[in-house]
Amino acid sequence: MASEKKVFAGPRVRRLRRERNLTQARMAADLGISASYLNLIERNQRPMSAQILLKLAEVYDVELKSLAGDDEARALTALREVFGDPLFRDSGLTTQDMQEVASASPAAAEALATLYRAYQQAVANTSLLAERLADRDLLDGGQAVNAPLEEVRDFINSRNNHFPVLDETAEELYRKASLGADEPYVALRNYLRVAHGVATRVVPADLMSGELRRYDRHRQTIFLSELIDQPGRSFQLAYQLAYFEQSRAIEDIVETAGLKDDEARTLCRVALANYFAAALLMPYAAFLRTAEESRYDLRLVGRRFGTSFEQVCHRLTTLQRPGARGIPFFLIRVDNAGNVSKRFSAAGFHFARFGGTCPRWNVHDAFRVPGQIYTQVIQMEDGTRYFSIARTVSRAGSGIGVPGDQYVVGLGCEITHARKLVYSQGYDLNDERGAMPIGVNCRLCERLDCSQRAFPPLKQKLRVEDHVRGISPFGVPVSNG
Secondary structure: OOOOOOEOOHHHHHHHHHHOOOOHHHHHHHHOOOHHHHHHHHOOOOOEOHHHHHHHHHHHOOOHHHHOOHHHHHHHHHHHHHHOOHHHOOOOOOHHHHHHHHHHOHHHHHHHHHHHHHHHHHHHHHHHHHHHHHOOOOOOOOOOOOHHHHHHHHHHHHOOOOOHHHHHHHHHHHHHOOHHHOOHHHHHHHHHHHHHOOEEEEEOHHHOOOOOEEEEOOOOEEEEEOOOOHHHHHHHHHHHHHHHHOHHHHHHHHHHHOOOOHHHHHHHHHHHHHHHHHHHHOOHHHHHHHHHHOOOOHHHHHHHHOOOHHHHHHHHOOOEEOOEEOOOOEEEEEEOOOOEEEEEEOOOOOOOOOOOOOOOOOOOHHHOOOOOOEEEEEEOOOOOEEEEEEEEEEEOOOEOOEOOEEEEEEEEEEHHHHHHOHHHOOOOOOOHHHOEEOOOOOOOOOOOOOOOOOOOOOOOEEEOOOOOOOOOOOOEEEOOO
16 A cells, blocks of 8 residues: 655744744643654654644644645745746756745745746737737737736635635525526526526527627626527526625625736636536535545536536535535646646646646547546656546537537546545556656656657756757757756
């Protein structure tokens, strides 16, 4: 059997002690250990035992998850992106240096990453301005590329994609609207009519002017395009209910986010309304129970709640309620050009903020057979292994000659949770040799034996020879020394 991962949480324990203004002697006494042993823990010379972890959580009222290192993992990924830039190629910083910064102060690492993103956006804006000038376009004062979207994504990730108030009110409304007693779309349509005097009409696509949903306040009617399938129609009605009944709660959350401009606040409002819609269609307790009893059979769970594959996957990333947590999943959605349009991580998975994903990851293979579920064990450069599930999802087009959109949704978790998934049957989860080595993306990955590289690694100098061809198309690596 593979040994359990040891928890070395020294910097996090030290931060907690300093935040509470405690001496080592005082904290050691609270935990029932010697001050010298606590000193070894803080210096990462001893791992945290389960008994000490539980005592720490009880005495200081902290969640065990806060000691698991997810913040440090995200901070380290951010630092690797920052210092992987050619600007820092000769800085001499090592991975160990970055790990120490991420462990000592994840907040400082995130602040540095924020500054780097501002630099990247300034460069992108400069390039965009140059293109406009070259094309003799008019200057329109456009905003930094994707800045509001990234700001909202950062906020949602900082909250672990979990908003308890919206979950609790969604469960109450689920019972009140009797969603469990009828087909969700029918129940929601009836509730909107009775509780809010709002009618629902499904209309031909050519009357919607390219829109899928429109709420007409004057007519008190929600118009839905005929292009939306049944799970999508239910979701759109649940989304509109969020504005009717949860506007104050959503606005309170938006105010705590500290977003910089109106566009970011609007995007955040939409994201939270989407969150409530998913929570209403898939209420927390019932959804978690069904997922666990079915061993996370995604198709079965979707049938039970009348929701789509993507909706189920997305909802699974939000199950972070204290005392009733689901598996900490990560999620990504990509198109067939490799563009990432969704990413959430409750599992410490390393996502790149810029660029695509690793070509060895089977999220790309899933495009070959639409609708088929692909599974894979993957291993990151730090040795962490994950179990990955991927499948295509599509949205209907508007007829002949107008194809529908197609994406792949990837869902995954750390290998320690994989036994709980029905999809892991047939895998030897203890055999590390069966894992596919992948990286964050080509520029950040330092695996030198990969034949699928699209770019050379940023932190490696390469030697290209006339008469030698290595596994990688970018020559033979040489040391930076």
